[in-house]
Amino acid sequence: MLDVNHITVEYNNVPTLIDFNLHMDKGEIISLVGESGSGKTTVIRAILGLLPQEGSVAEGDILFEGRSLLGYSEKQMNEIRGTDICMIFQDSGAMINPIRRIGSQFEEYILLHEKISRKEAHQKAVRMLEAMRLPDGENIMRSYPFQLSGGMRQRVGIAMAMTFQPKLLLADEPTSALDVTTQAQIVRQMVELNHEFDTSVIIVTHNLGVAAYMSHRILVMQNGRVVEEGGREQILQEPSCEYTKKLLQAIPVMDGELYVE
Amino acid sequence: MDVREKEIVLEANHVSRIFPASGGRSLYANQDINLKLYRGETLGIAGESGCGKSTLVRMIAQLDSPTDGEILFHGKNISHLKGEEKRKNRRHIQMVFQDPADAFSPRMKVRDILCEPLLNYGLISRREKDQHARRLLEMVELNPDFADRYPHSMSGGQRQRVGIARALALDPEILICDEATSALDVSVQKTVVDLLIRLQKEKNISIVCICHDIALVRSMSHRTMVMYLGHVVEIVPSRQLGHDTMHPYTQALKDSIFSIDMDFSVPIESIDSEAPSPLNAPSGCPFRNRCEYCQERCEKEIPALKEIEPGHEIACHRFS
Numbered sequence: 001m002l003d004v005n006h007i008t009v010e011y012n013n014v015p016t017l018i019d020f021n022l023h024m025d026k027g028e029i030i031s032l033v034g035e036s037g038s039g040k041t042t043v044i045r046a047i048l049g050l051l052p053q054e055g056s057v058a059e060g061d062i063l064f065e066g067r068s069l070l071g072y073s074e075k076q077m078n079e080i081r082g083t084d085i086c087m088i089f090q091d092s093g094a095m096i097n098p099i100r101r102i103g104s105q106f107e108e109y110i111l112l113h114e115k116i117s118r119k120e121a122h123q124k125a126v127r128m129l130e131a132m133r134l135p136d137g138e139n140i141m142r143s144y145p146f147q148l149s150g151g152m153r154q155r156v157g158i159a160m161a162m163t164f165q166p167k168l169l170l171a172d173e174p175t176s177a178l179d180v181t182t183q184a185q186i187v188r189q190m191v192e193l194n195h196e197f198d199t200s201v202i203i204v205t206h207n208l209g210v211a212a213y214m215s216h217r218i219l220v221m222q223n224g225r226v227v228e229e230g231g232r233e234q235i236l237q238e239p240s241c242e243y244t245k246k247l248l249q250a251i252p253v254m255d256g257e258l259y260v261e
Numbered sequence: 262m263d264v265r266e267k268e269i270v271l272e273a274n275h276v277s278r279i280f281p282a283s284g285g286r287s288l289y290a291n292q293d294i295n296l297k298l299y300r301g302e303t304l305g306i307a308g309e310s311g312c313g314k315s316t317l318v319r320m321i322a323q324l325d326s327p328t329d330g331e332i333l334f335h336g337k338n339i340s341h342l343k344g345e346e347k348r349k350n351r352r353h354i355q356m357v358f359q360d361p362a363d364a365f366s367p368r369m370k371v372r373d374i375l376c377e378p379l380l381n382y383g384l385i386s387r388r389e390k391d392q393h394a395r396r397l398l399e400m401v402e403l404n405p406d407f408a409d410r411y412p413h414s415m416s417g418g419q420r421q422r423v424g425i426a427r428a429l430a431l432d433p434e435i436l437i438c439d440e441a442t443s444a445l446d447v448s449v450q451k452t453v454v455d456l457l458i459r460l461q462k463e464k465n466i467s468i469v470c471i472c473h474d475i476a477l478v479r480s481m482s483h484r485t486m487v488m489y490l491g492h493v494v495e496i497v498p499s500r501q502l503g504h505d506t507m508h509p510y511t512q513a514l515k516d517s518i519f520s521i522d523m524d525f526s527v528p529i530e531s532i533d534s535e536a537p538s539p540l541n542a543p544s545g546c547p548f549r550n551r552c553e554y555c556q557e558r559c560e561k562e563i564p565a566l567k568e569i570e571p572g573h574e575i576a577c578h579r580f581s
Contacts, residue, residue, distance in 0.1 A: 019518055035418070035446040058401030133533075150310070179309040179473055184517035184531035191528075206446060213529060236521050250447040252477040253520050254503050259458050259481050260303055 001026045001200060002047070002168060007060030009042050009051065015058070017042045018224045026167070027198040029191075031211035033247070034221035040204040042224075044170045046204075048087060049077045064168070083113050086166040090173040091158025096145045102156055103141030110161060128159040132189065151182035158186070162193060169193075171203045175210060187214060208251055212236055220244045267299035268508065270434055270467050271321065271354075275341075276330035278316050284332065288539050290316040291327070292491045295566065298435065303461065303468040306481030307514065309536050314471045320438045322356050323347060352382055355428040359440040361420035371398070371423055372408040380428045397426040401456060418449035421580040422456065429460065436461075438470040438529040442477070454481050467479045475514045479503070483574070487511045490539055490547040493566060496574045506569065508577050509552045546578065554579055 002024040009017040014192050017039040024030060032040040046053050047062055047067060062069045064085070072080070081087075089095050096105055110121040122141070129137035131233065132155045146155060154174065161169060171190070177182040187210055194201055205211050218235045220228040220243065228241040239245050278291040283506040292314045298304055306314045319325040320332060323339060332340040339350055358364040365374050372394040379385045385393055395405035412420055421441060422528075428436055438457070442450040458481065461468055472478045478485050479499045487495040487510065496507040503515060516530040523529075532551050537543060541549050546559040556578065564576045 035448065041307060175324065180475070180514060180517045181531050182535065183310060184519070184529045187519070188529055188531065207519060208447075209523070210523055212521055213519050213523070213525055232525065246448055248521060250451040251521060252474065252480045253522065254479065254515055254518060255477045256476070256480060258479070258500060259454065260461075260483055260499075 001065060003046065003061075003063040004043070005063065007046060007062060008040075008058045009046050010056060010058045011052070011055045016055070016224050017046070020060075020226060021133060022219070022260050024168075024200055024202070026200055027194065028204065028217070029194055029201040029215040031215040032202065032204045032221055033206060033211050033218060035206065037223075038221040039224040040221055041172055044172055044202065044204060047168075048081060048085060048170060055061045079113075082109065083164040084166055085168045085170065086161035086164070088154075088161050088169065088171040088174045090152070091150070091153070091177050092160075093145045093148070093153040095157065096153070098145050100144075101141065102143055102145065102148075105157055106160060108154075110163060113164060124163070125159075128163050129156065132156075132159040132161070132162075133185075142206065151186065154178060154182075154186055155189075157166065158189065158193075162197070162199075165197050166199060168198050169201045172201055173204055173206070176206065182199045183210070190214065208247060220247065267302065269297050270335065271298040272296070272301050272333040272336075273317075273321070274333065276317070276327045276332060276333050277322065278313075278320060278325065279328045286540055289491045290539065290544065291320075294330070294493055296486065296493070296496070298467050298469065299558075300467055301461065301465040302310055303470060303482040304486065305478035305487060306469065306471045306487045306488060307473065307478045308488035309473065311490075311536060311539060312488040313539075315439055316491075317488075318356075318439055318471060320470055321435070322354050322437050323351055324356075336463055352378070352431040353433050354435045354437065355431060355433040356439065357421070357424045357428045357441045358438040360444050361417065361424040362412065364424055365420070367412055367530055369411075370408065371410050371412070371415075374412070374423060375408070375427050375430055378427065382431060383430075393430075397430055398423075400460070401426045401427070411437075416449075417445050418453060421445060422462075424495075425453075425456065425460070429464070430462070433466065435467045435469065438468060439472070440471055443472065443474075450477075459480070474518075475502075475511075476518055476520075487514065490536060492547050492563075492576065494548065494576050496566070496572075498572050501573060505573065506575070506580065508575050509554055511546050513551075534550050546576075 004020060004022040006019050006021050008015050008019060020043060033162055046057055057070055105123040107118055107121040110124055126137035129140050134140050134155050175186050190213055193199060212232050217231055219226050222243050228244045273294055274293055274294045276294045280290055282288045293522050308314050320327050327340050331338045342350055350578050362464040374389045375394045379393060394408040396408055398405045398436055405424050436494045442453050442555050479502045485497055485502050486493055489510050495511050513532045534551050545561050546564050549555045549559040558578050564578050566574045566576045568574050570581050
């Protein structure tokens, strides 16, 4: 379904992502893990065609359902973005206009991609919000972003992203800004969505625990390169790369060693 | 380590902090908090955002004053100090902030950042700045030549080390770390934690660290305190955390951690609801509307902290 063929992304002619290769099937969940600056977000931006101005794909190709995304015009990309390929950001509150109510923005987004009446769009939005277990969707539609908690805003972001049942969902650190209890709820919901709609998901995270729980395959990245790739068991049980081992050891676990006694 | 034989550095007695809110309402950020901090000990505070962790440590650092109750530093009430006395007392309690990029002036060199507190208290002369900056940088395992850098030309981990060095410049007795490692990558986080522990052993300082990751809190502190909606719900020696009887909320926090050796075939456990707003806190036990063990009594009575075994206190009607 998605084929990222040996791409190299450069910012001002400095390669940031080097020879990145990914083949993805329908319904698969893939995690990209690694430290800040390792190129995880660049992968997602390249797929969405949202690299900053000084960035460009210097080599390789990105094929979505057999067609090259790099050859698409801006208009074609706009049609795909938000329907076939959707994105969830680290803080969905920051992507929503702070001085407009959730409702008007959600309706506008639906009307942009579908020819229905505003009333129908409103009903559709409320249905999506309630499907994300947000209590009282009508009330959320009337709210401003700052009136919602971080977890609720993130659910609004996911509800919007899932409106058109995208084939590919890109999530950039979707739970990093949340409390652990909320993180657990959101991660569980994302897995349920994957089961229900057979949506393929690429999730960028620095939390190896979240990556292991959610995904079929994990890609460990460092300095713009993939240093290890494999299934959950392989990465966790038999990591071959020194960097992966170091990452695994650095995670605090509940019954792990105590540094002070 | 038996904390009971240790010297008490700081004590909070029935501390409450109430903020006025719109419509004449009151927001209870902290309610009746009692705690003791011992010399050379790390106390970890865990809890969700909005539970009052930061309000509590801000009061300890004298950046805010309690509405009720008192905070004693070596037996002396510091909660309503003013003027020069407050300033003098502050050097004993220093703070490391969450985002080191925001905590420094971007226009100051590392040398000036590190020596500002020393100059403030008249402990060194301007000529000695370079020497002290280099000493502090070495203490936190950074290259002394970093003294000439600006904060933006360092990585997050390096900046946080400078933050620690600045907080320790005055040789405080208490170091407060408010999510000091949350903004860092896991591998960097570990090295910063290692540094804090080494410095604590060398200087025998007390550390209060706030963190929302209960696994990290447990691994780096002697005792862990769990807060919920402005209340302390459990204080437990970290080595017992996760094994012995626990408050239902502590259990929920623990269950919602994604671990690399968890059983991936079962869905992750988590309380489904979100914490109520502190403006709208339930009567009785603050946790009751998310608690599976809620009984009639919980709706009426706020459970008090009760010692169920040495050093382990729980505020829950199930254990009283």
